[in-house]
Amino acid sequence: MIGKEIQPFVAQAFKPTAQGKGEFVEVTDGDVRGNWAVFFFYPADFTFVCPTELEDLAEQYDTLKGMGVEVYSVSTDTHFSHKAWHETSEKIAKIKFPMLGDQNHTIANNFGVLREGQGLADRATFVVDPDGVIQVMEITSEGVGRNATELVRKIKAAQYVRANPGQVCPAKWEEGDDTLAPSLDLVGKI
Template sequence: MQEVKIGQKVPGFELEVYEPQKGNFSKISLKDILQKGKWVVLFFYPADFTFVCPTELADLANYYRKLQSMGVEIISVSTDTKYTHLAWHRTEKLLEKVSFPMGADTTGKISRLFGVYDEDTGLALRGTFIINPEGILVSSEINFYNVGRNAEELVRKMEANIYLMTHPDEACPARWRGGEKTLKPSEELIGKVHEALR
C-alpha cells in the first residue's frame, strides 16, 4: 500500500484494538468511524512500557472528552499487540485516565501507510495524523523517538480544521483559536496581513 500524503484520501483499514473503557478487545474500521461523520486522529507512538509514551497518552487523555465533544475519535497506535496494550494499561498509573482505543499495528502495515514505520527497529515514530470526515488527510506531524507532543496544540489544530471545513475560503493564522480573526486570501490582502488581523 502506497504512503498517503496530505490532501489525499486515506485508504480504508481495520485495526485490532484494546478498548480501556470496556476492558475488552475489538476491531475498528476507518470506514465505520467516517460513516458516523467523525474526524479521526491517529496517534502513533513507539512502544508500550517505555518512557515518553505514557506521558503523551496521559496528556492526550486529559483532552479526550473535549475532542469527542468536537466530533473527533482518537486512536493511539503502536506495533505492540493488543495483549501488551491491556497489560500496560493495567500496570502504568499514568494511563489510568486513558479511555480511547489503543490500536495494535503488529505488522506495521498502518504505520507504513502513514510513513512512520522505522524498518530498523520495527517501531513507529511519534506521528499525529488528522483525517477529516470525508476521509482526507488534512494534518501530519512526525517527531523522533525522544520528543513528546503537546495535546493542547492538537486541540487547537482540530478547532482550526473543523472551522475551515465549513469556511473553506478562509485561513487560520498562527496560534489561532476559535472565535479569533481569520484571513480571507485575496489580492487585497497581499502585504496587508498585519492590518487585516488588527
C-alpha cells in the same frame, strides 16, 4: 501526506472502560470516516515518553469528543499487550480511547511512519477529517514529547476552515480570533 486519503486497514483494538477492563474490538478505516479522527502513533508499550504523551492526550479526550473527534492510539504491540499495559500503568489507565494493535505494521506503513529496520512506529500524529483526508501531521524524533493542547488548537482551526469555506486562520489562531477571507484585493496586502 497532507490531502491524501487514509488507506484501508483492519486492526484489533483494546477499548478500555476501567483500568484493565474493557473489550477487544475490531477497528477499520471504515469506522474512521464520517468523523474527525486523531491517529496517535508511538514506539512501544511499557516505555518512557509514550505514557506521558498518552496521558496528556487522555486528558484532552473529553474536549476532543466534545469537538466530534475520535482518538486512536497505535503502536506495533498487540491488543493483548495494550490491555496488559492499561492494567498495570496508572497513566495509561486514564485512557478511554481505542488502542490499536498494529503488530502486522499495516497502519504504520500506510501512514509512512514505520522506522526502517526497527519494527517500531514514529512518534507521529495525524488529524483526519470526516472524508478520511489527512489535514495536519506532526512527527518528533525519539525523546521529544508532543503537546496535546497545541493539537487541539490545530484541530479547531481545521474544523473552522472546513465549516467556513473562504476563510483561513492566521498563525497562532485560537478559537474566537479573527480569520481572513482571501480576495484579490488582499494580494500582497498582508
